[in-house]
Amino acid sequence: MVIFGAGGDLTKRLVVPALYNLSRTHALPDDFALIGVDLAAGTAETWQGHLHDMLQSFVGDPAAALHIDHIDDDAWQRLAAKMSYLQGDLTQPDLYERIGEALAPRANVIFYLAIADRFFGTVIDHLGGAKLTDQNEDDYGQHAFWRRVVVEKPFGHSLDSARELNARILRTLHEDQIFRIDHFLGKDTVQSIMSFRFANGLFEPIWNRDRIDHVQITVAETVGVERRGKFYEATGALRDMVPNHVFTLLSMVAMEPPAGFDAAAIRSKKAEVFAAMPTLTPAQAVRGQYAAGTVLGKPAVAYREEPDVAGGSNTETYVALRLEIDNWRWAGVPFFIRTGKHMSRRTTEIAIRFKQAPNRAFEDTPVHTLPPNWLVLSIAPDEGISLQFEVKRPGPVVDLAAVKMEFRYADWFPKEPNVGYETLIHDIMIGDQTLFMRADMIEQGWRVVQPVLDAWAAETADFPNYDAGSDGPKEADALIAAEGNRTWRPVDPPPAAKP
Numbered sequence: 318m319v320i321f322g323a324g325g326d327l328t329k330r331l332v333v334p335a336l337y338n339l340s341r342t343h344a345l346p347d348d349f350a351l352i353g354v355d356l357a358a359g360t361a362e363t364w365q366g367h368l369h370d371m372l373q374s375f376v377g378d379p380a381a382a383l384h385i386d387h388i389d390d391d392a393w394q395r396l397a398a399k400m401s402y403l404q405g406d407l408t409q410p411d412l413y414e415r416i417g418e419a420l421a422p423r424a425n426v427i428f429y430l431a432i433a434d435r436f437f438g439t440v441i442d443h444l445g446g447a448k449l450t451d452q453n454e455d456d457y458g459q460h461a462f463w464r465r466v467v468v469e470k471p472f473g474h475s476l477d478s479a480r481e482l483n484a485r486i487l488r489t490l491h492e493d494q495i496f497r498i499d500h501f502l503g504k505d506t507v508q509s510i511m512s513f514r515f516a517n518g519l520f521e522p523i524w525n526r527d528r529i530d531h532v533q534i535t536v537a538e539t540v541g542v543e544r545r546g547k548f549y550e551a552t553g554a555l556r557d558m559v560p561n562h563v564f565t566l567l568s569m570v571a572m573e574p575p576a577g578f579d580a581a582a583i584r585s586k587k588a589e590v591f592a593a594m595p596t597l598t599p600a601q602a603v604r605g606q607y608a609a610g611t612v613l614g615k616p617a618v619a620y621r622e623e624p625d626v627a628g629g630s631n632t633e634t635y636v637a638l639r640l641e642i643d644n645w646r647w648a649g650v651p652f653f654i655r656t657g658k659h660m661s662r663r664t665t666e667i668a669i670r671f672k673q674a675p676n677r678a679f680e681d682t683p684v685h686t687l688p689p690n691w692l693v694l695s696i697a698p699d700e701g702i703s704l705q706f707e708v709k710r711p712g713p714v715v716d717l718a719a720v721k722m723e724f725r726y727a728d729w730f731p732k733e734p735n736v737g738y739e740t741l742i743h744d745i746m747i748g749d750q751t752l753f754m755r756a757d758m759i760e761q762g763w764r765v766v767q768p769v770l771d772a773w774a775a776e777t778a779d780f781p782n783y784d785a786g787s788d789g790p791k792e793a794d795a796l797i798a799a800e801g802n803r804t805w806r807p808v809d810p811p812p813a814a815k816p
């Protein structure tokens with residue numbers, strides 16, 4: 318594996334810790350080698366030392382992504398022994414000659430672009446120019462060895478830029494060599510959505526417009542922009558989260574059953590969901606930006622007061638959308654999605670609300686209205702599945718109480734230290750593209766949101782419009798309540814009390 322951006326944040330926080338975890342579980346091939354490439358002067362020893370310190374800094378920190386009590390020295394040494402470092406400027410052709418010399422002939426190589434997105438096209442052009450992405454075929458048309466490229470997010474900033482980047486990199490690479498990575502998909506609970514749906518006969522027959530009223534997808538963060546103001550000012554919540562993370566969750570909930578669990582079958586079914594999503598109109602979108610407030614008991618400054626953020630910034634830190642999927646399964650079922658920073662609780666969940674049961678039988682009882690059934694797939698931080706339904710309260714009067722059946726992964730399966738990239742890197746090594754976005758999926762995602770991006774860029778927003786630590790702006794409540802008596806689920810529900 319060749320990592321461009323070896324001295325960067327992503328490499329030290331996620332890619333190398335994931336490689337360490339793969340080393341720990343003996344999941345790296347014996348002849349694995351890691352070449353770090355970066356602008357800064359360095360040697361294999363200084364690079365290893367820096368990365369080892371970084372691993373160390375996770376030790377004993379339960380809030381960190383890497384839950385380990387100590388570093389397994391053998392595992393680290395197995396990895397460190399295979400690490401080398403090349404200093405060079407990735408815009409200069411000589412670097413690629415040196416990389417070519419450092420690679421074993423006919424080696425299988427992953428080129429990992431852990432660099433700013435403006436360099437993605439440049440590096441791939443140079444790799445192609447130096448013939449480093451060529452995969453020679455043997456007499457039977459099989460690749461004698463493979464060359465794969467991992468492209469980090471963001472993949473484009475708009476429909477046009479995503480199309481341009483796809484066209485540019487597809488001049489050098491074949492689609493099956495490109496791994497557009499999204500760390501969100503490395504999470505087991507995201508992957509388990511498909512197993513839950515297609516391995517259980519119970520839910521699939523009711524997974525459609527006949528039984529489902531609407532779907533809510535929430536990706537709420539408690540963090541603000543922290544020190545990433547410059548990046549965030551140019552990006553905003555919609556670009557940062559929706560066409561990639563949120564649409565991927567949505568496609569897993571909405572896809573048709575694939576013919577098999579291979580990448581081609583699954584990606585085709587997901588792509589059909591993207592293709593069936595009508596392009597949004599600005600009226601189907603609400604944007605928000607946080608004012609000062611209190612998050613998890615601590616004071617938080619307004620977005621416009623954050624470092625590197627303009628005093629009158631028009632950048633959204635929250636977005637809510639009403640989406641549709643215009644096909645036989647989903648026509649008429651709205652998908653409401655929302656994502657924001659500095660919200661009341663960190664949570665990622667997919668909540669499916671079933672249609673109301675007819676009320677007639679309960680009309681003359683204290684029940685009055687029947688609460689709906691909810692099925693909630695919790696992705697983070699509590700991974701699990703819960704089903705809410707009504708039961709009769711014991712006693713002489715007909716009255717109901719909402720109760721929950723709950724499954725928590727942590728209660729059933731031991732948690733392995735995992736930063737989320739392990740599965741993805743392993744999949745790249747074995748050439749499994751199931752969890753990676755195909756060119757058309759990326760472009761469809763941008764197509765859906767582009768009119769909203771354009772409208773927002775053209776108009777000044779009335780910001781700020783929600784308090785840090787709240788559930789978002791009130792305009793989002795109006796968006797979901799516009800038809801039917803729908804409301805958002807609380808981001809931070811009160812602790813479950815026995816009814």
Ligand SMILES: NC(=O)c1ccc[n+]([C@@H]2O[C@H](COP(=O)([O-])OP(=O)(O)OC[C@H]3O[C@@H](n4cnc5c(N)ncnc54)[C@H](OP(=O)(O)O)[C@@H]3O)[C@@H](O)[C@H]2O)c1
Pocket residue numbers: 321322323324325326327328330354355356357405406407408430431432433434469470471500
């Ligand atoms: N960090 C994360 O948590 C995260 C999460 C998801 C996705 N990503 C994506 O991952 C990519 C990398 O992000 P990052 O946060 O790791 O960025 P970063 O910390 O800026 O790392 C990029 C590295 O590339 C080096 N570099 C810059 N120009 C170069 C050149 N001409 N030749 C050789 N090396 C050069 C930088 O060196 P200098 O420091 O000297 O400029 C730096 O060490 C981005 O596409 C980002 O969007 C990051």
